[in-house]
Amino acid sequence: MDKLAELSEALLQLDGEGAARLIGESLEAGIPAARILSEGLSSGMRKVGEQFREGVIYMPEVLVACDIYYSGLEKLRPLIQPGENRQARGRMILGTIHGDIHTVGKDVAVPVFEAAGYDVIDLGVDVADEKIVEAIREHRPDLVGLGTYMTSTFMHTRETVKAIEAAGLRGQVKIICGGPSVDAGAAKRMGADDASDDAWEAVGKLDRLMDELKAQGRTV
Ligand code: B12
Structure with missing residues (x-):
């Protein structure tokens, strides 16, 4: 070997x-x-x-x-030399949504996404909507990952999306929720783009969202 x-x-x-x-x-x-x-x-x-x-x-x-x-x-x-640097598939900010202090899911998802080739900026837990908006301005990510580990905090997605919209940033990013009881249909109804309860399965979804962004004219 x-x-x-x-x-x-x-x-x-x-x-x-x-x-x-x-x-x-x-x-x-x-x-x-x-x-x-x-x-x-x-x-x-x-x-x-x-x-x-x-x-x-x-x-x-x-x-x-x-x-x-x-x-x-x-x-x-x-x-890793700049020239040798792997071409990141995309940049993502990821944090546990406002009101939620569960960390384990995020702490597993982040290395899985990094191992899949994404540059992930971990915003921590109980992240206020304004902080997410600020982080989009600062880091210019392609993807926003929201850790939503309870029904109540998953439902908070609607508020987070509204804050991103109000800041005029919604067109620049794709938003995906994660957690044990998320549902892709409900996430879309709340204005996000997708959801997954499995980090490894989510990698395919991140790739698809990146393709959609590129089709809209956005690149890494
Ligand atoms: C451990 C735990 C806690 C610990 C958290 C410790 C810590 N540092 O994280 C403590 C004891 C603090 C806790 C507190 C509470 N908890 Co709790 N907790 C759990 C428990 C048992 C396990 C969670 C876990 O670690 N899972 C393992 C990880 C790896 O799985 P995961 O989170 O699903 O993550 C995977 C995917 O979802 C995905 N993923 C994760 N993040 C992301 C992000 C993105 C963007 C994507 C795409 C994917 C992704 O990747 C991971 C790997 O595949 C769950 C039960 C359960 N079965 O989930 C309850 C659970 C989440 N808790 C629950 C509740 C209600 C609470 C409390 C309100 C309890 C209370 N009455 O005080 C508080 C909430 C405090 C708060 N404000 O957040 C409920 C939520 C119910 C609901 N649907 O609303 C659950 C489901 C238990 C239950 N069945 O009732 N909890």
Whole structure:
């Protein structure tokens, strides 16, 4: 098995020490940091998602995999040369919506989206609508992810969308909700573009929303 396949496997085996060692060895062998990230760590994270969905592994194991992913990312990120930088699929801001303090879903979704090639700016929990508007102005994202983990806070989506509309920014972004009891139809009725209760499934939705944005003339 080559080093990057071994690294991917180490993540799946939740072997943090092995992953750290393999990242070091891959760098010493001259493998570019961007390749180590995409073909090693991110590939492992995709497999973690597949195994979670198949019921082979459970949420605590996913959380350990997220920690290993982040430790590796911390080491690799500063080493990714601008020219070598992977072309991000898109930029996303993601925060837990106003009134909601659940963090775990967001903390899983963010590394899954990053592993899939999105640049994600994590706004934290209980994010006020004005802060989301400010973050759109500051970061100019393509996508706005709203963590909505309760029925009441999912219903708050309507207010958040209104605030984005009032700021004149709605045409620049696609909005997607996430959480255990979201519904895509209801999200659309509240003015968002989609919703998902599964971060791995959501990646396909993010890609489709990016395609729609590009079709509207917006690029990364
Ligand atoms: C742990 C937990 C807590 C912890 C949170 C700890 C923490 N740091 O996060 C504590 C104890 C603090 C808590 C508090 C409360 N909780 Co609570 N909590 C849960 C519980 C048991 C698990 C949540 C979790 O971590 N799931 C694991 C993660 C990984 O799953 P997930 O969130 O769905 O995320 C996945 C996807 O949704 C997706 N995803 C996540 N974010 C995003 C974002 C985007 C943009 C996208 C696309 C996808 C995406 O990716 C993840 C991986 O696939 C759930 C029950 C449940 N089964 O969900 C209740 C639950 C969410 N809580 C609930 C409630 C009611 C509360 C409280 C009001 C309880 C109370 N009476 O005080 C408070 C609310 C406080 C507040 N203002 O937010 C209810 C909500 C019911 C409802 N439908 O309204 C639930 C469903 C329990 C229930 N069945 O009643 N809670």
